[in-house]
Amino acid sequence: MPDTRSASLSATFAALADPTRRSILERLSRGEATVTQVAEPLEMSLPAVSKHLRVLESAGLMNRRRMGRTHYLELNPEPMRKAREWIDFYRRFWEGSLDSLANYLENEIEPENGNSGSSGPPQS
Numbered sequence: 001m002p003d004t005r006s007a008s009l010s011a012t013f014a015a016l017a018d019p020t021r022r023s024i025l026e027r028l029s030r031g032e033a034t035v036t037q038v039a040e041p042l043e044m045s046l047p048a049v050s051k052h053l054r055v056l057e058s059a060g061l062m063n064r065r066r067m068g069r070t071h072y073l074e075l076n077p078e079p080m081r082k083a084r085e086w087i088d089f090y091r092r093f094w095e096g097s098l099d100s101l102a103n104y105l106e107n108e109i110e111p112e113n114g115n116s117g118s119s120g121p122p123q124s
Contacts, residue, residue, distance in 0.1 A: 008060065009086055012079040015059035020044070021052050025061060028075035035071045 015021050024038055039049040053073065056062040060079045065072045 005082075008079065009083060011059040012061065012083045015055050015061055016080075016083070018052070018055075021056055024049075024052060024056060025075060028062060028073055032072050032074045035073065038073060 016025075020042060023042070027033060027038055027041075035046075035049070035053065038053070039046055042049055053062065053064070057064055061076055063074050063076050065074070
């Protein structure tokens with residue numbers, strides 16, 4: 001069973017997987033906005049936009065504040081920071097692994113073939 005951190009990370013990536021939700025987050029990155037302001041450029045109904053907002057809110061990527069009948073939305077970047085940290089960890093792992101593979105190929109394979117400067121297959 002996944003732990004809380006894993007579930008949170010999964011919710012973040014699931015929310016970011018949709019282009020409409022990414023568009024909403026991009027809009028909120030410029031500052032607080034009302035639901036109407038966020039929905040205006042999107043070519044969908046207000047109930048459809050509300051579903052996207054609920055996904056973002058449940059993933060913790062967005063905060064909602066109500067003032068009377070108006071809902072104000074703001075970006076919460078913390079889940080994206082955690083996703084970036086996760087990606088950075090694996091990026092460093094893969095870069096290190098690929099560097100090790102490159103070193104191995106340069107130091108072990110080519111001297112065995114006796115083609116230190118040749119770029120083509122060995123000639124017989």
